[in-house]
Amino acid sequence: MFRQALSRSTRALYSSSRTVAQRPALRAPFSPAPSTSLQSALFPSTRWYSDQADSATKKEGEGPTAQVEAQDSSKDDSAPSTVEAELKKKLEAKEKEATEWKDKCLRSVADFRNLQDRTTREMKGARDFAIQKFAKDLVDTVDNIDRALIMGQEKMKAEEGKEENVDLKSFYEGVKMTETNMLSTLTKHGLERFDPEGEKFNPNEHEATFMTPQPDKEDNTVFFVQQKGFKLNGRVLRAAKVGVVKN
Template sequence: MFKRTLLRQAQASRALLSVRSTSTAPLAVRQTSQLQPQLLRPFARYPTARCYSTENKTENGEQKENGAESSEATEDPCVKELEEKKKEVVELKDKYVRSVADFLNLQERTKRDMENARNFAIQKFAVDLLESIDNFDRALLAVPKDKLGATKTEENKDLLDLVDGLKMTQNILLNTLQKHGLQRFDPDEPTEDGKPQKFDPKIHEATFMTKVEGKENGEIMYTQSKGFTLNGRVLRAAKVGVVKND
């Protein structure tokens, strides 16, 4: 009997507790539901401002600078070697271009020297022959002009044959030397317009100057010896007398 009463009391107490919990729960929910809109509405009307810290940025910038310094300090040796090789290539290219230019200049200079040696190989020999050629002129001038223009007779036949032989020998010698570049020029020969030649210090040598009426200053009035050129180079200047009226 006692056990039964205890069980009944326990069941009754449990029923009372369940009823109380069910009756109090809706009130709490209602109160919280009523309070939430009142608390949230003021904060929903105004936008909130966000604040950021600059400490991280400065730290990141310092880290980047430190990283760049460390990367510069620890450069890749392959990059350094590549830059050195590029410099060596530039220097070698410059040396190569200079050596090629020097070789071409040497080639042209050697070619020019060979041509000059070929053209002026007989220069000394030609200079030694000039006196012999002048002797032909002196021998021909020794014969008077009236005898040279006279008709050939038994009396002057030998003289005229000798003069012809001298002229023939002189012409053959001059033609032979002309084949090798030696040419003779006569200052007494007039120019293309028929006027007497003027003194030119490049090809003439003035031995004396004098006054001559009817002629201009600088004209050649007398030829002492004719001039010679070897392949365009003056081998011997013509010795002349020049007019100077002033």
């Protein structure tokens, strides 16, 4: 009896569900669709879920993500500082290199200018003293002419009370004129003769051959010139040989 009643009720529910399924669904717009599941109608059930598993899953899922995000944020924070430090190092290296090259350039310019000045001085010295050897040989000739004039002057003084020697006077004047022209030519080329008689003794220009006391003259004074000196463009070519007063 119980089975028959159960089968009848099942059939009735089944037929009613079929009729409901065959009817057109009248739904309101944007309304949720009704549940047509027979199992849900016959055997309604309620499920209970625990939040612990979901929270654990969430925590497990959030853990690596949070770590990655933290690492990414730390990377983002450290990346600009690292790049900035590298750029600063490169900039400092370039500035140091530029300073070194600037120093080298300035040194090269200074060396080149010094070389130019030294070359100019050497060229000027070469021009000024190119005839130094020739001038030394010529000085002896000038000395001989000077000695000839001294001898002629002494000869003329010895014959002052006698009849005038015209030939000797003409010879003396000719030699004197030759010496004057020669000294003038030598002066044009920078060779000058100097007579230090009466001057203070200068070891750079004078050569003392002897020293003697002279009460009427000042000490360390040139009172006798044995050989006159010569200068070539301001440089002493030959020192004058002199006698010096030593009281």
